[in-house]
Amino acid sequence: MPSPLKYGQFAWNDVGVPKGHAWIRIDLSAQTLSVFRGKHEIGTAVILYGADSHLTPTGRFPILAKFANHRSSLYDAAMPFTLQLTGDGVAIHGSDVRSNAATHGCIGIPEAFARRLFTAVSRGDLVYIIPEVRR
16 A cells, blocks of 8 residues: 555455455454455455444454345444344444444444455455454
8 A cells, every 4th residue: 555544445456366265354453454365465444343332352253144235223224235243243344434433343344345345255254353452
């Protein structure tokens, strides 16, 4: 990247990258999500994640399900291009990624990036969420 990404921005370039399984790395400290195909990074975006009262879980998660047009029954909110990570509803989904915003534990990504990510990954692909380092 020629310069750091800002809220709502992302980069995607899979030109020349062989087809194969994708995996996702989410770094809560850097507030970024990166998607890889094999060893090649094909996309990255600035994210939102859980507020202190609704922490985002960390660890290794397989994608349990994909929903193109999901709506949260708990918060009555649109969650486009949902990639479900936990049984209790934590997911990666399209969101209005902006400064001073947070989620109820989910990973929010720009909707245009979410659309691309949704088509690039499959059920069972792995997501690694790296904990935030508090200073």
